[in-house]
Amino acid sequence: MDVKTVCLGMLTDGPASGYDLKKEFESSFGHFFSAGYGSIYPALSTLSDKGYVDCEEIPQEGKPDRKVYRITDEGRQFLLRALEKRETCHKVRSEFLATMCFAHLMAPDDVEAVIDHRLTEIEKYKQLFREIEQDWQPEWPPGAKFVLGFGKTMAGAMETYITENRHLLADEAAVKTAVG
Amino acid sequence: MDVKTVCLGMLTDGPASGYDLKKEFESSFGHFFSAGYGSIYPALSTLSDKGYVDCEEIPQEGKPDRKVYRITDEGRQFLLRALEKRETCHKVRSEFLATMCFAHLMAPDDVEAVIDHRLTEIEKYKQLFREIEQDWQPEWPPGAKFVLGFGKTMAGAMETYITENRHLLADEAAVKTAVG
């Protein structure tokens, strides 16, 4: 599944502009699927070329025309076919864990700094989840609740694990200090 | 951090061929950093061009020469500088969660199938972790233990969350069935 398909899915919730979709990628989808303008705008024009979305241009003063996209019947059909795929992936790419693999080569303070940075990033996600919960709309689909809960659970588990196990890496630092 | 840097890091553990590194990407690094031959072999030749690794060619009969790479002093210095970066990322890209966001558009059986497939994938990871623990070498660095524990914790948390909350999506199915 690529950015195009996710955009199409977002549009089942109602018409939206590229700018609107970007905000959704930053908030609710942010923790598991990111996309920038450089992916979103080309995605929307491709979807338009294929007839999967219609575009309504709303003139504005001082700003570029606001282009509001609406999913078409063909778009809906395409989306439903795409959602039939059972073998979905769930990939993690972590510089953090890769770095921690080589903690024994690093200065102890650097290891601590990397861990602290990761914990603040996790805190940001937790804050984001709180914000989403605060303006929760009852009409949001069950998947939204499932995915939000998933994010909260993972963030919590990560935070706990890192806090309780950072000593595994810090001990190495203690050894170095004792030896050196 | 890219594949080149991770390869370099792996080579601090001792000389290895591209084939050896691939196996490491599949086992211990598999759950947070993947790479195929198409990334590894070019990475090694780039590292060689930059003088970060030395290459020893060992002739073999019937197979291509085995090329064993060894990290150089410059390579070690480069790696240490790369590891000083505090702002490491930890990105998730999940077709699974994206699909679940649109569960209300799907046939109930398809939702179930996607979830079941995800649970079997998680089970594979758990099996992989068990295998790593079985041939655990005491000389492996503390980071390896930290990262393995991280993977086990996340896999467990995911499995539990999905099992306990899949009803959020199945309920929708029940509604449809009741209505339809």
Place this chain on the structure above:
DNA sequence: AGCGCCATGTAAGTGGTTACATGATTGT
């Protein structure tokens, strides 16, 4: 007879990121 392992690599393609280009309006 066929599969999996060992062992290397390239070439084309995919898909996404980053930087650039533009500029009014609204809030602090």
Place this chain on the structure above:
DNA sequence: ACAATCATGTAACCACTTACATGGCGCT
């Protein structure tokens, strides 16, 4: 005054994936 928000898009670049190309050895 200055930052953030609204609003679009392109072009160059980057990194990785997939498919291809080659082929012996050992096991069942």
